Amino acid sequence: MDNYLLLKAKILVEGIKAEKESLEGIGNKFKAQNHGLFGWDFENHVDLLLPDDFILPDGTIVQFRLNSKSDFIVKKLNEKLILFNREKDICEVKWIKQPKFYSKKTSSGENMVKVGQIGGEDCLFFCYQNYCSYFSHNKQCTFCNLVATSKTYNSVMKKKDIVSIGETAASAWSEGMVNHILLTGGCFSNEKEVELVSTILDSIKKHTGMDRIPGTILPSPAKGDTIKKYYDSGIKAIGYSMEIFDESLYKAICPGKSENTTHREFLDSIEKAVSIFEEGNVYGVLVMGLETKETFLEGIKTLTGLGANVVPFVWSPNPGSKLSGHRAPSPEWYIDTIQEAAEIVVQSKVPFGDENHCYKCDGNSLLHDAIRIKAGAQ
Ligand code: SF4
Structure with a gap:
């Protein structure tokens, strides 16, 4: 095969x-x-x-x-x-081999593996707060199992100390395994979150000696002046978890999130973010498999038309989510759809570099692989 x-x-x-x-x-x-x-x-x-x-x-x-x-x-x-x-x-x-830092401790005695983890082969992942307020109002996204996962495994620290994040980043980078970071958290007020992210990035910069960190911040949807503050914090790319492109389906699948950020606000913010972070350094993040091929591809067209890239995760009907036990579309549906999506991305000419995100980061997305295979075939 x-x-x-x-x-x-x-x-x-x-x-x-x-x-x-x-x-x-x-x-x-x-x-x-x-x-x-x-x-x-x-x-x-x-x-x-x-x-x-x-x-x-x-x-x-x-x-x-x-x-x-x-x-x-x-x-x-x-x-x-x-x-x-x-x-x-x-x-x-x-x-994939285990990084050496997984068995090291920070100066405050924390196990580094509980602070940051490697996604795929080369993406250092920090979640600065495992919390989402939508669950307490039963308005969580129907595909999400954040609370259930945290309760079931209780395996990582819920809140991380800033120095520990910097030390973990320095240790991970010094092994030569890491190429970029992914920073994300739960729902915050925009002001508090951007302050926290800036402090975290200061710590990472100080401990790694880098001026600007390759990788992506995926915060609660960044809007207005906050976008520039994220840029000034020293991260190279920003992401927007739109989840579902079809507007009415977005409201149904993400009841809490859509009350706080409308479909229109996402598009306006992404456009603004592209003007600040530059083309190719903004990512629209979608869950793939819950909407039709037609609206999903419309999303790829619209987002790349704004100068953004897209990371679409293959939906998993995971335990603890409202959609647990449902079934994803067929693998053939995913392949047909992702190949058309890859064609749209290539035609859009949005820079699709490997600096902030690459095919080695994501075991759960097909788009980067489809584009890589397409480029190899040409
Ligand atoms: S916004 Fe939605 S996907 Fe994100 S943590 Fe909350 S419920 Fe989960």
């Missing part, structure tokens, strides 16, 4: 499991899931360490989403990890 994009789509949609022997070394030699924010597995696994993600033969990164009913299974044969679909041998896969 050499259509690794289709294979990735199938594994994300159907989930995967692993034989016990194949999991040797997870959590020490190889990177384990840490549940820093959302849970993406189809079922919880409190007492079982599982890989965060893994690598296909062409370098494609795939998120590990446990589904014990899936036909995809990883087995260890002759010291190699082999992916099977039932009895059919598909290809060799590799777990």
Whole structure:
């Protein structure tokens, strides 16, 4: 099998499991899931360490989403990890090695792995606050399991100390594994959040010696003058979690968020952010699989038309979310749609560099892979 994009789509949609022997070394030699924010597995696994993600033969990164009913299974044969679909041998896969900083402590004695984690192969992830007020009013986004994940695993610190974040970033960068960061948090007032983010970035800059940090801040939707403040904080890119492009569906799926940020406000803010961060350094983040191909592609067209890039995550009907137990569209739907999306992005000429985000960051998105494969084919 050499259509690794289709294979990735199938594994994300159907989930995967692993034989016990194949999991040797997870959590020490190889990177384990840490549940820093959302849970993406189809079922919880409190007492079982599982890989965060893994690598296909062409370098494609795939998120590990446990589904014990899936036909995809990883087995260890002759010291190699082999992916099977039932009895059919598909290809060799590799777990991702665990960064050294996962076993280090900050000067205040915190385990660094509880402060920041690596997403994919090279993206250092910090969640500065695991909290979202929409849950307490039952207005959370229907695909979101933030609160359930935090309660189930309780594996990361809910609030992180600023110095610890800087020290963790310095340690992670010094290993040579990290290329960019992703910073995100729960719902705040814009002013408080931008203040906190600026302090965090000051700490990262001080500890790493960098002037401007490659990577993305994904805050509560940044609006008006706040956008420039995020730029001045020293991060190179900003993201907007629009989630769903279709306006009426957005209101239905994200009842709390849509009361605070309308579809129009997202577009206006993204346009403004592009004028400050420059083309290609603003990302519209969408959940892919809950709206039609037509409106999803309209979103790709509109966002790239504004000079933004897009990161669309393949939806997981994860436990603890309102949509738990539902089913995502077929892998073929994802492939058709993502290939059209990739064509739109390429035609838009929005810079699609690797500085702030790359295909190695996301095991749960197909767009960067589709564009990379497209570029390789030309
Ligand atoms: S805004 Fe929506 S997706 Fe984000 S944490 Fe809250 S409920 Fe979850």
